Amino acid sequence: MRQSSVRRVPWGFLVPGVLLVAAYALWPIIVTIYMSLENLNIFFLANWLHAPFVGVGNYVAAFEPNSPVGSVFWPTLENALVFSACAIGIGLPMGFLAASAMNRNMVGRAFFRVLFIVPYAIPVFVSGLAWRLMFMQQTGAVDRVMALLHLGNGQTFWLIGSNSMVALIIANVWSSWPFFYLFILAALQSVPGELYEAGRLDGAAAWGLLRYITLPQIAKPVLISVSLSFIYHFNNFSLPFVMFGTTPPNQANTLPLNIYLFGFSNMQFGAGAAMAVISMAIVLIPMILYIRTVRVGN
Amino acid sequence: MKTMGGVLAVLGAGALLVSGWRSAAQPPVSLSVKMELGTPPSTTMRFLHQVVAGFERKYPNIKVSISTYTGSPATLVDTMVASHQGPNILEIGTTFIPTLAYSQAFVPWTPAMQKQVVPQLIPAATQMDGLAGQRPIGIPDSASPFVLWYNKAMFKQAHIGAPPTTWSQFVADAKKLTNAKKGVYGAGIAPGDPFYSMHTTWLLSRQLGGQVINAKGSQALFASPQVYKAAKFYLDLLTQYHVVNKADVQFAESDLINAFMQGKVAMVPVGGIYDLTQLKTDPKFVVHNLGVAPNPWVPYGRTKGLPGVPRIESFVSGQEQVIFKYSSSPAQVAAATKWIQYYTSAPTQVLMWKEYGDLPVNKGSFRNRALQTPLWKSFLYIEQHSLPTPKVPGWLQLPTVYDKAMGNVFDQAALGKYAKGDLMKTLTSVDSQINATLAGMQN
Numbered sequence: 001m002r003q004s005s006v007r008r009v010p011w012g013f014l015v016p017g018v019l020l021v022a023a024y025a026l027w028p029i030i031v032t033i034y035m036s037l038e039n040l041n042i043f044f045l046a047n048w049l050h051a052p053f054v055g056v057g058n059y060v061a062a063f064e065p066n067s068p069v070g071s072v073f074w075p076t077l078e079n080a081l082v083f084s085a086c087a088i089g090i091g092l093p094m095g096f097l098a099a100s101a102m103n104r105n106m107v108g109r110a111f112f113r114v115l116f117i118v119p120y121a122i123p124v125f126v127s128g129l130a131w132r133l134m135f136m137q138q139t140g141a142v143d144r145v146m147a148l149l150h151l152g153n154g155q156t157f158w159l160i161g162s163n164s165m166v167a168l169i170i171a172n173v174w175s176s177w178p179f180f181y182l183f184i185l186a187a188l189q190s191v192p193g194e195l196y197e198a199g200r201l202d203g204a205a206a207w208g209l210l211r212y213i214t215l216p217q218i219a220k221p222v223l224i225s226v227s228l229s230f231i232y233h234f235n236n237f238s239l240p241f242v243m244f245g246t247t248p249p250n251q252a253n254t255l256p257l258n259i260y261l262f263g264f265s266n267m268q269f270g271a272g273a274a275m276a277v278i279s280m281a282i283v284l285i286p287m288i289l290y291i292r293t294v295r296v297g298n
Numbered sequence: 299m300k301t302m303g304g305v306l307a308v309l310g311a312g313a314l315l316v317s318g319w320r321s322a323a324q325p326p327v328s329l330s331v332k333m334e335l336g337t338p339p340s341t342t343m344r345f346l347h348q349v350v351a352g353f354e355r356k357y358p359n360i361k362v363s364i365s366t367y368t369g370s371p372a373t374l375v376d377t378m379v380a381s382h383q384g385p386n387i388l389e390i391g392t393t394f395i396p397t398l399a400y401s402q403a404f405v406p407w408t409p410a411m412q413k414q415v416v417p418q419l420i421p422a423a424t425q426m427d428g429l430a431g432q433r434p435i436g437i438p439d440s441a442s443p444f445v446l447w448y449n450k451a452m453f454k455q456a457h458i459g460a461p462p463t464t465w466s467q468f469v470a471d472a473k474k475l476t477n478a479k480k481g482v483y484g485a486g487i488a489p490g491d492p493f494y495s496m497h498t499t500w501l502l503s504r505q506l507g508g509q510v511i512n513a514k515g516s517q518a519l520f521a522s523p524q525v526y527k528a529a530k531f532y533l534d535l536l537t538q539y540h541v542v543n544k545a546d547v548q549f550a551e552s553d554l555i556n557a558f559m560q561g562k563v564a565m566v567p568v569g570g571i572y573d574l575t576q577l578k579t580d581p582k583f584v585v586h587n588l589g590v591a592p593n594p595w596v597p598y599g600r601t602k603g604l605p606g607v608p609r610i611e612s613f614v615s616g617q618e619q620v621i622f623k624y625s626s627s628p629a630q631v632a633a634a635t636k637w638i639q640y641y642t643s644a645p646t647q648v649l650m651w652k653e654y655g656d657l658p659v660n661k662g663s664f665r666n667r668a669l670q671t672p673l674w675k676s677f678l679y680i681e682q683h684s685l686p687t688p689k690v691p692g693w694l695q696l697p698t699v700y701d702k703a704m705g706n707v708f709d710q711a712a713l714g715k716y717a718k719g720d721l722m723k724t725l726t727s728v729d730s731q732i733n734a735t736l737a738g739m740q741n
Binding site: 039041042043045046048067068069071136137138139155157159160161245246247248249250253261264265266267268269270 | 370372373376379380382397398400401402403481489490491492544545547548550553624691694695698699701702705706709710712713715727730731734735738
């Protein structure tokens with residue numbers, strides 16, 4: 001009896017904190033879900049709890065490809081997935097190569113270690129604007145350099161049409177690849193040197209060391225970085241907004257930007273909230289993967 | 299006589315005491331005002347502090363706290379309305395006013411309140427004050443007429459005597475001024491800029507006797523013959539008349555003004571007065587080359603305006619001040635009225651013009667000699683002949699959908715992928731998207 005009451009004491013201390021954190025984290029989600037079930041626009045915003053209840057109507061509209069909401073939702077979802085996949089697909093190998101190089105003793109290592117982090121440290125509003133100017137047709141540096149190298153005619157449109165997604169991906173990879181670099185470098189440095197020594201004694205060449213020692217050892221951190229990276233890029237609003245504003249080309253209109261436009265420019269908060277909830281559900285997949293990988297709670 | 303004088307003196311002293319007591323007995327009123335931060339920010343703050351100091355000297359019982367915001371006010375307004383928390387007075391662009399009136403979160407101006415402020419203002423500037431047929435919620439504090447910028451030196455070189463008043467003449471002049479090989483174009487547009495396509499199309503379609511939305515505000519009319527014709531002419535500047543650089547499709551207005559200042563563009567229709575801030579960075583250009591005129595008003599292919607259609611050269615635009623209902627007590631509403639009256643008074647408006655270059659809305663301001671130059675007289679003329687854009691709840695939603703759709707049409711045209719019929723398809727899609735939004739709005 002006495003022992004069980006002693007065991008309860010820590011719980012008593014924990015409960016207020018847990019409740020506070022739960023309320024803090026959950027409350028915005030509950031509000032968003034509630035809003036997604038309403039036909040909430042500027043007229044009802046002052047009394048948003050009493051906006052007309054439409055149930056899953058906003059979700060149905062979003063999933064219906066021919067509806068005004070769905071006709072925008074699906075392409076922007078696809079764009080967000082392509083954008084995230086490319087950020088990971090290009091950024092991860094770049095990060096791995098850079099981390100592998102920086103994991104060795106080489107001349108100027110300290111300099112390069114700082115240099116590699118610079119793009120990641122620059123605020124996205126600055127880098128986005130710089131890339132926008134560089135991608136301008138006729139006057140931008142990209143077009144001019146390409147013309148100089150005879151790789152283009154100096155008339156390439158980078159900020160409109162299908163190239164706009166290419167421009168967006170290039171700008172994004174430039175600023176985000178150091179995330180993988182940092183993660184992988186930390187992972188590489190934690191691989192015990194004895195494993196490599198043993199591998200070499202067993203006659204393993206560079207490829208063998210990479211395949212049987214390095215990759216298995218860093219697999220978990222890489223998986224974590226991929227999960228986190230997907231969550232970040234899928235939700236990336238800032239870069240598309242800085243580069244294209246509120247009139248993005250269809251090919252570069254990603255889901256977070258579309259949600260913002262629906263919610264805050266178009267003032268269709270209900271439809272915007274429904275798309276935000278769907279987006280959250282998609283992000284839950286890598287989040288679960290992340291939680292399972294790091295084994296939170298164990 | 300002496301006794302009489304003494305009595306009068308005592309009475310006078312008594313009256314002074316009573317009035318002093320009354321004044322002291324009035325509880326102080328605090329007023330929070332949120333203004334848009336202009337460029338450069340230091341100028342805004344200097345100007346606002348001067349205004350607050352002058353106002354508090356005049357009304358010692360009212361204490362004003364000023365704060366500023368930058369960027370789109372949409373998020374700010376949404377938060378204010380949803381949370382019922384915010385400043386007593388908010389400065390916001392005219393585009394937002396009808397939608398804000400629809401939210402019912404702002405104080406409608408009673409005739410008594412209006413009487414204190416409105417008579418001193420330019421009548422045309424007060425037209426975009428709320429929803430049609432309802433009490434106003436906004437009072438303009440500065441005007442921003444949309445004009446035709448033109449390069450006087452380029453006009454002279456091309457032997458063009460005066461800026462065009464018809465769109466046919468505009469195209470003809472633009473063709474004369476275009477030298478594509480040298481990268482010089484007669485006209486410039488900014489379809490990538492929020493509101494630019496909407497403003498231009500509204501102006502052109504009104505000149506053709508059309509409307510982009512019906513009077514009730516319940517149905518978008520972008521696919522109607524007049525609006526289609528207007529949008530097509532706007533697009534034809536690039537696709538048919540070739541007087542616009544393809545590179546313009548990626549332009550925001552600041553990019554366009556930059557090209558204009560570099561002599562790459564000779565005319566910018568529907569340019570905002572706020573472009574002056576950027577233009578003034580090259581004072582030589584402003585003094586020697588900058589021409590300002592009303593936008594052409596006669597539809598393309600005609601020599602006279604359409605019968606029954608008023609002469610429309612610009613639309614009412616600028617900044618307004620609104621009083622937030624949920625945070626304002628009756629005493630604060632009264633104090634807010636005094637603040638807006640003071641802010642829109644002639645001396646304050648002249649000070650604002652000197653600091654920022656925004657066009658004053660007070661009629662008396664224009665008696666100031668410094669405002670009697672050809673440039674500012676042109677702005678005043680254009681402002682006086684501006685008409686309001688639709689005062690319907692959904693007005694704010696229209697540019698969001700239309701600008702993006704037209705941006706993509708221009709993109710396709712620049713890439714050579716535009717096909718005949720695409721424009722009508724786009725306008726029909728714009729209508730259906732906007733109508734779906736409007737259907738959800740009830741009153």
